[in-house]
Amino acid sequence: MSRFSILTPVYRPPEKAxxxxxxxxxxxxxxxxxxxxxxxxxxxxxIRELLDAAAAGDPRVQVRYRDRQGGIVATTNDxxxxxxxxxxxxxxxxxxxxxxxxEAMAAAIEQxxxxxxxxxxxxxxxxxxxxxxxxxxxxxxxxxxxSQMYMAHFRVIRRGLVEELGGLRSGFDGSQDWELxxxxxxxxxRIVHVPEILxxxxxxxxxxxxxxxxxxxxxxxxxxxVREHIGxxxxxxxxxxxxxxPGHFWLRPALTSHPPVSIVIASSQPSEAGGASLGCIERxxxxxxxxxxxxxxxxxxxx
Numbered sequence: 001m002s003r004f005s006i007l008t009p010v011y012r013p014p015e016k017a018x019x020x021x022x023x024x025x026x027x028x029x030x031x032x033x034x035x036x037x038x039x040x041x042x043x044x045x046x047i048r049e050l051l052d053a054a055a056a057g058d059p060r061v062q063v064r065y066r067d068r069q070g071g072i073v074a075t076t077n078d079x080x081x082x083x084x085x086x087x088x089x090x091x092x093x094x095x096x097x098x099x100x101x102x103e104a105m106a107a108a109i110e111q112x113x114x115x116x117x118x119x120x121x122x123x124x125x126x127x128x129x130x131x132x133x134x135x136x137x138x139x140x141x142x143x144x145x146x147s148q149m150y151m152a153h154f155r156v157i158r159r160g161l162v163e164e165l166g167g168l169r170s171g172f173d174g175s176q177d178w179e180l181x182x183x184x185x186x187x188x189x190r191i192v193h194v195p196e197i198l199x200x201x202x203x204x205x206x207x208x209x210x211x212x213x214x215x216x217x218x219x220x221x222x223x224x225x226v227r228e229h230i231g232x233x234x235x236x237x238x239x240x241x242x243x244x245x246p247g248h249f250w251l252r253p254a255l256t257s258h259p260p261v262s263i264v265i266a267s268s269q270p271s272e273a274g275g276a277s278l279g280c281i282e283r284x285x286x287x288x289x290x291x292x293x294x295x296x297x298x299x300x301x302x303x
Contacts, residue, residue, distance in 0.1 A: 003032040004102050005083030005159065009075035010093045011040040015050065017094035017202055022054050022061075024096040024200075030103040033089075035061045036082040040075040041068055073176050077167040080159075087118075089156045090177065094202045096125065097154065101198035105156045108194045116158045116188040117181070119151040120198035131200060140191040146226055146239075147249050149178035151191075154199035157184065172225055174218025179225035186233060219247045261293040 006025060010018070025035050035058075037051060048065070055063045062082055066075065080088060087109070091097060101120070108118055123134040137150055144150055155177070165183050172179040185191070226249055227239045236254040265280050281295055 003030075003085055003106060004034070004087050004089050004156065005085030006033060006035045006089045006091050007076055007079040007083065008035065008037045008091050008093055009040055009072050009079060010037055010042065010047065010051065011069075011072075011075070012042045012044055012047065013093040014204070015046055017204075018047065018050055020096055021091065021093060022050070024099075025061075025091070026054075026058065027099050028097065028102045029100050030106055032106075033060060033102055034083070034085060036079040037061070037063045038075045038078040038082070039063070039065045040070060040072075041066045071173045073168045073170050073173050076176070080162065080167050083159055085159060087156050088159045088162055089154065091154075091199075092201075094204070095153070096200040096202070098196075098198045098200070100196075101154055104194055104196050104198055105154075108192055112190070112192050114190055115192050116161050116190040117151070117184055118156045118192045118194055120154040120194045120196055122153040122199040122201055123197050125200040125202050127202075127204065134197055136195070136197075137193060139193045140189070142185050142189075143251075145178075145181060145185055146229065146251055147242075149175070149181065149222065149247070151181055152177050153201055155181075161188070172221045174215050175222035175225055178222050179228075182225055182229040186229070216246070222247055223249065258292050261290065262296055263293055264296045264298055266298045 008021070013021075022035075025033070035054075037054075039047065039051060042048070051063045055061045064078065064082065066078065070078075076090075087105070089102070089105070104120070105118055109115055119137070121134065121136050123131050125131050135150075138144065157180075161184065162180070165180070165187070167180075168176040169179055223239065223241065230237060230239055230251070235251070236256065237251040238254070239249050240252055242248040242250055263284065281297075284295070
């Protein structure tokens with residue numbers, strides 16, 4: 001049994017990007033891995049030739065071909081069914097791993113026995129191989145996960161847990177990783193951040209890495225995923241989009257009571273208190289969505 005099973009769904013990636021992805025796995029400093037690739041009926045002879053060559057050159061590389069297109073969820077679940085490793089790692093068909101990615105994850109697993117989910121920092125890589133926009137992530141935060149899928153790349157999850165949860169859910173294509181992470185968060189807090197850039201997310205025209213608005217259906221799937229998670233978790237809140245920031249949400253807590261609030265406006269300049277206080281009061285009245293409050297203006301003595 002391999003320690004890591006890398007799952008890669010494939011559908012018509014640029015040939016050079018596919019080659020770079022395969023090479024990034026082959027040069028891993030830790031050799032205890034298997035690479036499970038499933039082609040989602042790409043129908044491209046060049047892609048098939050590259051995949052077949054990779055499988056012929058390394059027995060750790062396994063390739064299967066779907067006889068009809070099923071989408072990223074179905075294709076990734078097919079790769080999951082091939083996996084035999086203790087942990088599954090998710091790698092897109094046009095992205096790259098750093099050479100020490102699996103070794104860093106293995107070290108973290110040794111430091112945190114029983115860990116269920118590990119995620120690393122990441123950056124982006126352009127068509128010329130230039131790295132930019134690093135994302136140095138915070139530690140495990142269930143609240144942030146409900147607002148942003150910050151744990152995506154590079155993620156490694158205990159295979160048994162993914163299988164217990166039934167793998168990825170159909171109907172959430174484009175946000176299937178977020179939906180899975182939310183279900184895992186309902187079951188486990190054994191989640192570890194590995195603070196190293198281990199994943200390089202390739203930017204390309206039309207990709208989510210290049211523009212977050214490129215796949216609007218993915219944002220709709222994400223909204224449904226978070227709302228379903230909130231419903232299962234019995235969290236008293238509504239989920240709303242963050243304006244002008246696709247794929248980000250915020251939770252508006254539902255109030256269980258309506259207590260009175262005293263708002264104190266302090267001023268140390270009596271001669272200016274009238275105008276300053278009036279402006280502050282006007283802004284509060286115009287912007288507040290809460291109505292059970294009183295305003296107390298406290299003016300200090302002038303020297």
